[in-house]
């Protein structure tokens with residue numbers, strides 16, 4: 001495992017220099033840690049865990065909150081920092097959270113920011129979905145017209161960021177994943193549950209599943225619900241009132257809608273997932 005090229009403190013300075021809304025001192029003192037993996041350029045991928053304050057049972061549900069899987073969706077990173085502050089003070093909070101505000105720091109920190117990582121791979125097309133081998137490159141060549149912004153990589157999990165997230169899924173085993181994007185201004189959902197209809201000003205609109213996307217992989221293949229929040233602007237945060245409403249509506253939905261017994265689908269990951277299941 002390569003050590004990060006810079007410290008957590010320096011990573012926070014770089015995030016703060018790029019995103020006006022991210023306060024460097026808060027980032028450095030908020031309890032964020034470097035995860036076990038780094039980006040292609042060696043940036044630490046920061047995360048923070050929050051324990052349940054008011055657990056509803058011996059084993060609270062686990063929520064994984066991800067921002068910035070696409071580097072050029074700046075608001076998606078900023079709003080996760082905003083929600084971390086809410087989690088700091090939320091008194092009645094029944095979940096265990098793992099919060100990773102920026103999964104693709106290389107894409108964010110370069111100028112101009114890029115959707116892809118430093119290898120030019122769309123991380124949200126690089127997960128080992130059942131249809132990756134048969135469809136991902138084919139889909140990119142035809143329907144995506146070889147758009148370099150949507151290149152799925154030479155093979156599934158070719159990238160350190162997607163491999164690292166995969167290891168984290170195995171270890172943390174979230175009951176639900178929330179992934180923040182922009183700029184479509186909708187709420188998207190993959191998974192076995194009935195989807196939420198509206199969080200703040202974001203209304204449900206299913207955007208479809210793609211070979212290699214996190215929604216397809218976790219939501220469809222592992223039956224772990226994936227809530228995708230598409231903020232309306234990549235460069236601008238939602239107004240504070242909306243940021244708060246989206247958060248509040250999401251918490252209410254999570255409290256009411258997670259399955260009574262979470263599906264134990266992670267056992268599927270014990271063997272090599274894609275090779276065990278993909279078409280030859």
Ligand SMILES: [Zn+2]
Nearest residue numbers: 070073181182
């Ligand atoms: Zn995105």
